[in-house]
Amino acid sequence: MSDKKKTTKKKTVSNDVKKKTTAKKATPTKKKPATKPSTKSKSKDLKKDELAAEGIDDSLLLDGISYIEQNKMESALECFEDFSKKYPKSHFGWYYLGYTKMLQDKKKDAIKNFKKATKLNSEFLPSIYYEGLLEFEENNFEKALQIFDQIMLNFNTDVIKESNFNIPYFVAICHHYLGNLQRAEEYFLFAYNLSPDDPVVLYYKGFNELAMRNYDFAMETFKNLLHVDINNQNFWDLVKGYSYYYHQYEDKKKKETKE
Numbered sequence: 001m002s003d004k005k006k007t008t009k010k011k012t013v014s015n016d017v018k019k020k021t022t023a024k025k026a027t028p029t030k031k032k033p034a035t036k037p038s039t040k041s042k043s044k045d046l047k048k049d050e051l052a053a054e055g056i057d058d059s060l061l062l063d064g065i066s067y068i069e070q071n072k073m074e075s076a077l078e079c080f081e082d083f084s085k086k087y088p089k090s091h092f093g094w095y096y097l098g099y100t101k102m103l104q105d106k107k108k109d110a111i112k113n114f115k116k117a118t119k120l121n122s123e124f125l126p127s128i129y130y131e132g133l134l135e136f137e138e139n140n141f142e143k144a145l146q147i148f149d150q151i152m153l154n155f156n157t158d159v160i161k162e163s164n165f166n167i168p169y170f171v172a173i174c175h176h177y178l179g180n181l182q183r184a185e186e187y188f189l190f191a192y193n194l195s196p197d198d199p200v201v202l203y204y205k206g207f208n209e210l211a212m213r214n215y216d217f218a219m220e221t222f223k224n225l226l227h228v229d230i231n232n233q234n235f236w237d238l239v240k241g242y243s244y245y246y247h248q249y250e251d252k253k254k255k256e257t258k259e
Contacts, residue, residue, distance in 0.1 A: 056087055064096055068103070076100050091120035095127045107134050125155060129165045136170060145174035166194055169201050176204070181212050199229040207238070 064079030077100050084093030098113030111134050117127035132147035148170045151160070160167050172187035188205040195201050206221035225232055 054090075056090060058092075060086070061092055061096065064100070068100060073100055073104055089120060091117040091124055091127065094120065095124065098127065098130065102130060102134065107138065110134055122154075125151065125159065125163050125165070129163070129167070132170065136174065139177075141174045141177045145171065145178065148174065161194055166191055166198070166201065168194060169198075169204075172208070173204055176208050176211070181208060184208050185212065185214075196224075197228050199225055199232050202228060203232060203234045206235075 060079045060083040064076040064083070067073070067076035067079060077097065080093050080096045080100060083090070084097060087093060094113045095117040098110045098117060101107075101110035101113060111131055114127045114131040114134075117124060118131065121127075128147060128151055132144050132151070135147060136144035148167050151167045152171060155167075168187045168190035172184045172191055175181070175184035175187060185208055188201070188208055191198075191201045192205055202221055202225040206218045206225060209215075209218035209221060222235060225235055
């Protein structure tokens with residue numbers, strides 16, 4: 001991967017107001033969208049000195065972020081819209097517009113604003129990540145994979161690790177749903193090395209190993225998962241699903257034997 005200068009730290013919304021994804025069930029025979037890794041992005045401070053050097057007043061941004069933390073989305077949008085009108089060449093306004101639209105579940109508008117932010121600053125990782133995430137959540141796995149692959153190519157490992165977005169996980173799960181199990185395995189290992197205690201990464205790593213019939217590896221991965229989270233709902237749903245199909249198969253065999 002080619003090195004780029006480390007992305008300037010900017011303030012993102014506090015983790016308390018971030019969009020949360022409910023864990024979704026996975027069965028042996030039916031693919032369902034994966035959840036996001038449990039790792040959360042760190043708060044990033046706006047570089048006031050850099051903004052001041054560019055003649056940018058960040059008060060509207062700070063007010064908007066404060067409104068998001070109070071769950072006052074419309075007020076936040078007004079702040080970010082005013083900021084973007086005043087400073088149309090600053091990526092921050094478009095990024096926070098996209099972020100707020102995302103929290104409102106207005107995905108098309110969010111993607112549009114994230115694209116504008118990225119066009120203005122191609123080294124600002126959060127806007128690229130959230131564009132990919134929204135494509136992923138819409139099951140547009142090929143589009144999402146293109147975006148996450150570009151991140152892997154354009155940002156070095158340290159920047160990706162510090163962002164806490166765990167991009168390799170998303171590359172892996174996209175490959176998995178596109179049927180590229182071997183490529184998925186490579187990136188699940190990368191994701192695991194970044195976040196060895198992340199139950200989402202562990203579950204889908206094991207699920208992919210099952211799909212590849214690497215049963216010994218899958219067992220080891222699921223052991224690690226249960227060590228981290230003994231009550232992991234995805235895992236127990238998987239066990240329940242396999243148990244159901246196993247008993248169906250056994251009953252069918254018995255019936256055929258009697259006939």
